[in-house]
Amino acid sequence: MNKIDTERQKEIQQAEELLFAGPQALGFAKGLFHGHFVSDWVMPYPRLLPAQQTELDQTLAELREFLDAKLDPAAIDRQADIPREVIDGLGRVGVLGMTAPKDFGGRGFTQMANCQVLEEIGSRCGSTSVFVNAHHSIGIRALLLFGTHEQKQTWLPKLVTGEQLGAFALTEREAGSDAANVQMTARPSEDGSHFILNGEKRYITNAAIAQVLTVMARTPVPNSDKTAITAFLVTPEMPGFEMLEKRMPKMGIRGTATGRFALRDVKVPRENILGKLGKGLKVALTVLDFGRTTFGACCTGAAKTCLRLAVEHANTRRQFNKTLGNFHLVKKKIARIAADAYAMDAMTTITASLIDRGLEDYMLETAMLKVFTTERLWEIINDAFQIYGGSAYFVDLPLERMVRDARINQIGEGSNEVLTSFIALVGMRGPGMEFKEIYDTMLKPSRQGIGRAWTAGMNRLGAAVRIPDVPVRSAELRSFANQLARLIWRFNIAVNRSLIAYREPILDMQLVQERIAGAAMELFASTSVLSRWDAEMQFAQRNGQSAAKTNRAADLFLRQSFRRIRSFLAGLNDNDDKAILAAGDSALDSP
Ligand SMILES: Cc1cc2nc3c(=O)[nH]c(=O)nc-3n(C[C@H](O)[C@H](O)[C@H](O)COP(=O)(O)OP(=O)(O)OC[C@H]3O[C@@H](n4cnc5c(N)ncnc54)[C@H](O)[C@@H]3O)c2cc1C
Numbered sequence: 001m002n003k004i005d006t007e008r009q010k011e012i013q014q015a016e017e018l019l020f021a022g023p024q025a026l027g028f029a030k031g032l033f034h035g036h037f038v039s040d041w042v043m044p045y046p047r048l049l050p051a052q053q054t055e056l057d058q059t060l061a062e063l064r065e066f067l068d069a070k071l072d073p074a075a076i077d078r079q080a081d082i083p084r085e086v087i088d089g090l091g092r093v094g095v096l097g098m099t100a101p102k103d104f105g106g107r108g109f110t111q112m113a114n115c116q117v118l119e120e121i122g123s124r125c126g127s128t129s130v131f132v133n134a135h136h137s138i139g140i141r142a143l144l145l146f147g148t149h150e151q152k153q154t155w156l157p158k159l160v161t162g163e164q165l166g167a168f169a170l171t172e173r174e175a176g177s178d179a180a181n182v183q184m185t186a187r188p189s190e191d192g193s194h195f196i197l198n199g200e201k202r203y204i205t206n207a208a209i210a211q212v213l214t215v216m217a218r219t220p221v222p223n224s225d226k227t228a229i230t231a232f233l234v235t236p237e238m239p240g241f242e243m244l245e246k247r248m249p250k251m252g253i254r255g256t257a258t259g260r261f262a263l264r265d266v267k268v269p270r271e272n273i274l275g276k277l278g279k280g281l282k283v284a285l286t287v288l289d290f291g292r293t294t295f296g297a298c299c300t301g302a303a304k305t306c307l308r309l310a311v312e313h314a315n316t317r318r319q320f321n322k323t324l325g326n327f328h329l330v331k332k333k334i335a336r337i338a339a340d341a342y343a344m345d346a347m348t349t350i351t352a353s354l355i356d357r358g359l360e361d362y363m364l365e366t367a368m369l370k371v372f373t374t375e376r377l378w379e380i381i382n383d384a385f386q387i388y389g390g391s392a393y394f395v396d397l398p399l400e401r402m403v404r405d406a407r408i409n410q411i412g413e414g415s416n417e418v419l420t421s422f423i424a425l426v427g428m429r430g431p432g433m434e435f436k437e438i439y440d441t442m443l444k445p446s447r448q449g450i451g452r453a454w455t456a457g458m459n460r461l462g463a464a465v466r467i468p469d470v471p472v473r474s475a476e477l478r479s480f481a482n483q484l485a486r487l488i489w490r491f492n493i494a495v496n497r498s499l500i501a502y503r504e505p506i507l508d509m510q511l512v513q514e515r516i517a518g519a520a521m522e523l524f525a526s527t528s529v530l531s532r533w534d535a536e537m538q539f540a541q542r543n544g545q546s547a548a549k550t551n552r553a554a555d556l557f558l559r560q561s562f563r564r565i566r567s568f569l570a571g572l573n574d575n576d577d578k579a580i581l582a583a584g585d586s587a588l589d590s591p
Contacts, residue, residue, distance in 0.1 A: 027354070027359050033430055034430055034492065039470070039471050041359060044473070048110065055113075063095065082127060094106075126402065135206060139165070141214075142284075146286075164212055166211075182217065197265075200261070206259075217230060219278060247259065292413055295374065299406075311334060342529065343529050367419045375410065378409070423521065428498075466489075480530055487566070
């Protein structure tokens with residue numbers, strides 16, 4: 001094996017240990033890659049319990065009243081600051097401890113309910129939603145998920161009210177997309193009572209306004225020369241904590257304080273370790289799963305605002321003696337915004353419900369949600385902007401701010417390129433392992449190996465001959481359900497073919513991965529839409545309403561999503577990949 005192969009094997013082994021430890025129930029997204037439709041996770045469409053819904057409705061009413069009175073997104077953007085009054089108000093409504101247990105002063109909300117709250121904030125102000133995400137979705141998440149009872153008792157009560165604020169500090173100069181490459185060190189003291197932290201973090205939301213930061217640093221692995229990442233709770237008054245830049249001036253979400261800080265021989269007590277020593281990367285990735293879910297909710301809120309703004313303008317602005325909405329090219333944009341906003345909402349709700357219902361492994365769904373909703377929001381804002389024409393360019397309307405605010409979404413919490421590759425590779429791992437079993441046995445037959453290879457072969461064969469069942473309850477949706485089932489079957493065949501054709505080199509073939517991940521995301525989005533529409537029809541039927549009234553947005557989304565899936569799959573065989581790579585190489589090589 002050459003050096004690159006050895007490195008690659010090491011990376012794969014590390015990822016395996018990190019992501020695939022222990023047996024887990026087959027989730028929905030992983031099921032797609034096996035050609036299954038694991039309906040229990042997605043159908044019927046999830047709903048809050050009546051008591052939870054009542055509590056949510058009351059909270060939303062209170063939140064809206066507060067935001068109407070006190071939140072001024074344009075002023076926040078202009079002054080590049082979220083006023084303390086707004087933060088205190090969010091704390092009073094419970095937003096800053098929404099999913100924290102009631103025992104520690106939180107509201108004990110489910111992720112589904114929390115997403116509704118974030119959608120409301122995201123519909124109004126990008127800065128405020130990123131601030132809340134940084135504090136609640138990721139800043140205090142490691143404490144909520146991995147903290148001991150004592151740690152929670154010590155730290156949470158002030159954090160859930162907003163008396164103190166949280167931040168999540170992973171990124172460094174050398175550890176951006178490559179999150180595992182954290183260089184900040186944490187050396188144990190001789191008596192083992194504390195760790196001494198050294199290094200710098202950058203691009204950290206809330207860094208300069210937080211009283212508690214979850215910081216990722218590299219600790220020695222006992223009895224070896226290796227190191228591993230560990231999560232620590234750090235406070236800014238610890239000697240050696242140096243704020244290098246409190247508010248890095250930036251393009252969008254200007255109200256948030258994005259900072260840089262250094263830790264120079266900062267002594268952090270051992271009791272401040274979150275989770276197990278050396279297991280910080282797992283902590284970080286799990287935390288980001290939650291961040292990506294509320295990202296979806298915030299993007300959904302912003303998408304709904306764009307829809308409202310676009311409709312208002314298209315119905316009132318007249319040119320050529322007609323309102324703009326009469327022109328088909330405008331109508332098309334509005335139709336697409338409505339369809340995508342419906343899908344974003346459905347996908348967010350289903351992803352949040354997976355967490356609430358205790359699916360252990362939802363990393364694929366959260367990654368899909370993040371990529372799907374952030375890409376769609378970018379297009380949606382662009383379309384709404386276009387409908388407004390020149391007026392959108394001026395600061396008296398919110399669209400120019402929304403464009404600036406939305407641009408971070410495709411980069412933060414895992415850039416969409418990294419996540420796209422991740423979705424394809426993690427998804428293909430299951431069927432890939434089955435093929436490997438078969439291949440290894442062919443090369444080196446053994447009794448045990450043949451047994452395993454037989455099972456793997458039957459699984460692959462089963463998925464190849466069986467079209468899965470997509471169990472909708474409304475007869476009107478059967479045709480869509482059948483089309484979806486057939487596309488899942490075709491997707492599975494395409495995955496199998498790619499694995500057989502490319503084998504291990506597929507790990508580096510991102511253009512192939514992009515199509516596979518793209519198709520998988522559309523399958524998840526279509527499923528979410530179908531599930532939601534089915535539930536709406538059932539509800540209408542139960543209440544004696546005419547179920548026949550077609551949901552035009554859902555109808556359009558399914559048609560267009562199915563078209564995109566077919567196009568992704570066709571692109572696996574008919575593409576310009578060689579020319580793209582050659583042109584890229586040529587440009588990269590030119591001085
Ligand atoms: C406003 C703001 C707030 C932030 N808040 C936080 C925070 O609170 N906490 C925190 O820890 N971090 C935070 N970040 C950091 C953010 O998560 C990183 O910016 C992000 O992970 C990308 O890292 P990078 O900027 O170093 O880009 P790089 O890693 O240099 O990547 C640049 C680009 O290269 C491409 N790329 C990289 N790797 C690959 C690959 N394997 N395959 C294909 N393409 C690839 C992608 O297009 C990517 O966008 C924040 C950043 C910003 C801008």
